Amino acid sequence: MESSWFTQKLGELSHVDWFILISTIAFIVLYGLYKTRGKQSSEEYIKGGDARWWTVGLSVMATQASAITFLSTPGQAYTDGLEFVQFYFGLPIAVVIICVTFIPIYHKLKVYTAYEFLEKRFDLKTRSLASILFLIQRGLAAGITIYAPAIILSAVLNWELKYLNIAIGILVIIYTVSGGTKAVNVTQKQQMIIIMSGMITAFVLIVTQLPDNVSFDQALTMAGKAEKMKIIDTSFSLDDRYNIWSAIFGATFLMLSYFGTDQSQVQRYLSGKSVKQMRIGLLFNGLLKVPMQFFILMVGVMVFVFYQFNSTPLNFNPAAEKAVLESPYAAQYDSLQQRHDNILAEKQAMQLNYAKYLNKEYVSPPDKLERRLEQFRVVEEENREAARQLIKKADDGIETNDKDFVFIHFILKHLPKGLIGLLLAVILSAAMSSTASELNALSSTSTIDIYKRFSGKEYDDDHYVKVSKWLTLAWGLIAIGFASVVSLFDNLIQLVNIIGSLFYGTILGIFLVAFYLKKVKGQAIFIAAVISEAVVIACYSLDAADNDISILPFLWLNPLGAILTVVLSLIIQKTQPHQTETLPTS
Numbered sequence: 039m040e041s042s043w044f045t046q047k048l049g050e051l052s053h054v055d056w057f058i059l060i061s062t063i064a065f066i067v068l069y070g071l072y073k074t075r076g077k078q079s080s081e082e083y084i085k086g087g088d089a090r091w092w093t094v095g096l097s098v099m100a101t102q103a104s105a106i107t108f109l110s111t112p113g114q115a116y117t118d119g120l121e122f123v124q125f126y127f128g129l130p131i132a133v134v135i136i137c138v139t140f141i142p143i144y145h146k147l148k149v150y151t152a153y154e155f156l157e158k159r160f161d162l163k164t165r166s167l168a169s170i171l172f173l174i175q176r177g178l179a180a181g182i183t184i185y186a187p188a189i190i191l192s193a194v195l196n197w198e199l200k201y202l203n204i205a206i207g208i209l210v211i212i213y214t215v216s217g218g219t220k221a222v223n224v225t226q227k228q229q230m231i232i233i234m235s236g237m238i239t240a241f242v243l244i245v246t247q248l249p250d251n252v253s254f255d256q257a258l259t260m261a262g263k264a265e266k267m268k269i270i271d272t273s274f275s276l277d278d279r280y281n282i283w284s285a286i287f288g289a290t291f292l293m294l295s296y297f298g299t300d301q302s303q304v305q306r307y308l309s310g311k312s313v314k315q316m317r318i319g320l321l322f323n324g325l326l327k328v329p330m331q332f333f334i335l336m337v338g339v340m341v342f343v344f345y346q347f348n349s350t351p352l353n354f355n356p357a358a359e360k361a362v363l364e365s366p367y368a369a370q371y372d373s374l375q376q377r378h379d380n381i382l383a384e385k386q387a388m389q390l391n392y393a394k395y396l397n398k399e400y401v402s403p404p405d406k407l408e409r410r411l412e413q414f415r416v417v418e419e420e421n422r423e424a425a426r427q428l429i430k431k432a433d434d435g436i437e438t439n440d441k442d443f444v445f446i447h448f449i450l451k452h453l454p455k456g457l458i459g460l461l462l463a464v465i466l467s468a469a470m471s472s473t474a475s476e477l478n479a480l481s482s483t484s485t486i487d488i489y490k491r492f493s494g495k496e497y498d499d500d501h502y503v504k505v506s507k508w509l510t511l512a513w514g515l516i517a518i519g520f521a522s523v524v525s526l527f528d529n530l531i532q533l534v535n536i537i538g539s540l541f542y543g544t545i546l547g548i549f550l551v552a553f554y555l556k557k558v559k560g561q562a563i564f565i566a567a568v569i570s571e572a573v574v575i576a577c578y579s580l581d582a583a584d585n586d587i588s589i590l591p592f593l594w595l596n597p598l599g600a601i602l603t604v605v606l607s608l609i610i611q612k613t614q615p616h617q618t619e620t621l622p623t624s
Contacts, residue, residue, distance in 0.1 A: 054455050054459065055458045062467065063463060063466055065228070066228060090315055091316075091318035091322065093309075097319075098320060100471040101302055101475035108233065108464060108465050109465055111334045111335060112335070112338030114335070115266070115336070115338025116345075118266075119267060119268055120266065120268060120335050124269070124284075125535075126289070128289035129293045132296075132297055132324075133323070133324030134321075134324070141307065141320070150308070150482060150486045151486045152300075152301055153169045163564050164564045168567075169483050172300065179534055180477060181521040183472045183473045184518060185521040187206055188202035188206055199522070200522045206470075207518035209470060211510065237464060240337060241336070244341060247452060251394065252393050264342070266342055267339070284593045285593075287597055291542070292535070294546055298546070300545075301482060302475045305475075341444060344452070349382055350382065354440035355440040367431055374425045382418070385415070385418065388414060392407045449461045477510050480509070480513040481506050489505055490502065544574060547604050548563055550600060551607050558607045562611035566605075567607075570602040573599075574595050574599045
């Protein structure tokens with residue numbers, strides 16, 4: 039019976055899709071449990087053993103490539119084109135610096151966490167400050183990596199987000215608690231294979247579903263005329279989040295802090311068998327990440343071209359449309375929907391004529407066609423904005439921004455049976471991979487930098503393994519709790535980067551002083567870091583508040599925090615009495 043509870047809950051998925059989705063996720067969980075069965079020492083559980091460079095590289099890549107990457111990035115490209123790829127231009131620069139400076143010191147000191155080094159270099163309070171800043175920002179980010187795939191299944195199954203958050207969180211907790219760092223590492227290789235296979239398949243299918251007279255080259259031309267193919271923006275504006283200057287300066291500082299001081303990444307390469315294996319693994323990620331991100335953005339661009347020939351909803355968020363259609367504004371929304379359908383019909387006809395022109399089958403001047411297409415896109419966006427305003431009136435608690443729903447809409451509506459399940463498995467695999475790394479890092483930092491350091495007693499190895507497992511569970515529950523209350527921001531991938539930017543600059547500044555400024559001691563760097571973090575939060579708060587005060591876009595908070603921490607530490611140190619302190623060297 040079509041109206042049965044079971045049929046309603048199956049939503050858009052066929053039995054084949056369900057089989058592929060469930061079997062893929064079950065395989066990952068069971069594989070992680072199988073490969074890490076048996077007793078592990080604290081070093082094996084927390085550091086992960088002696089991994090080869092390819093395991094290190096794939097694990098680093100999988101940690102960063104969360105579900106948000108595969109859910110939000112195509113939507114970002116659909117709306118704004120390829121410019122977002124500039125955000126990753128600073129990654130190769132950061133990776134080289136980390137390989138030269140950070141890795142040898144971490145390896146020589148045989149640290150479990152990055153923050154252990156800070157106590158050896160400075161003092162306990164500086165180590166604790168950096169650890170706490172990391173725990174705050176990564177704890178919040180872990181909640182978002184759970185929330186992202188929950189949005190997907192919410193749209194598919196029409197289930198409550200909070201129940202989906204719990205289900206996804208529990209799946210990750212099961213094998214992360216059981217196997218620790220090793221379980222995270224061994225499952226991430228399989229997850230990356232599934233992820234890239236699924237995204238390549240989606241890209242090929244998008245291109246093959248374009249009209250017969252539209253080749254891939256012509257699709258790129260159409261995307262270019264719609265300003266979706268622009269990669270580099272050389273204009274300088276602090277109000278522009280993504281230009282070459284914010285990428286080279288702001289994003290480099292962000293990447294340097296993320297890969298060099300964030301325990302969720304540091305823990306991935308600390309599991310390397312040697313300095314050489316760590317370096318090659320990290321360089322592997324640095325070389326492949328930019329092309330991978332470019333490819334994912336290209337998937338979004340191709341989705342944009344596909345929808346120039348196919349219908350789209352007035353708003354891609356099904357919950358938003360449901361809210362307004364059940365409100366007193368339903369009639370007005372229906373009117374906007376009718377206008378939307380008319381605009382799309384005319385735009386699609388014009389786009390087909392443009393395709394004919396590209397095939398030399400149409401003699402109309404191309405500038406006229408391109409100008410008319412641009413006018414249709416402007417009118418379409420104005421109509422969408424009017425719809426967003428109606429949705430907000432109907433329910434101001436519903437998020438009107440629908441970038442993150444673009445790709446999932448394409449998956450559900452236009453992919454064949456079986457491949458829908460594969461793409462959903464891709465996104466869930468990425469979510470599990472990234473969340474597992476984050477919980478693992480949160481647990482390690484809590485165990486080594488907080489519990490072990492402040493417990494006042496020395497326990498045996500089994501005790502610390504048990505504590506780490508309990509703390510993994512605790513952080514998993516905290517992440518599930520945060521996922522249950524978070525809402526969409528400008529879009530999810532930007533929200534993750536904003537949270538990181540609030541803390542990464544200060545943390546990076548502490549490490550830069552530790553590595554390069556031997557004269558600066560613990561008291562000076564601690565005071566400098568506290569002041570710097572307060573300034574960064576104040577700058578963002580003024581930007582975020584609705585008071586027309588603009589200080590700095592979030593990417594620029596990274597160099598601000600780092601540079602301010604370094605400069606203040608030098609100034610404060612000059613006011614301190616002379617101290618003698620031993621600096622670990624590489």
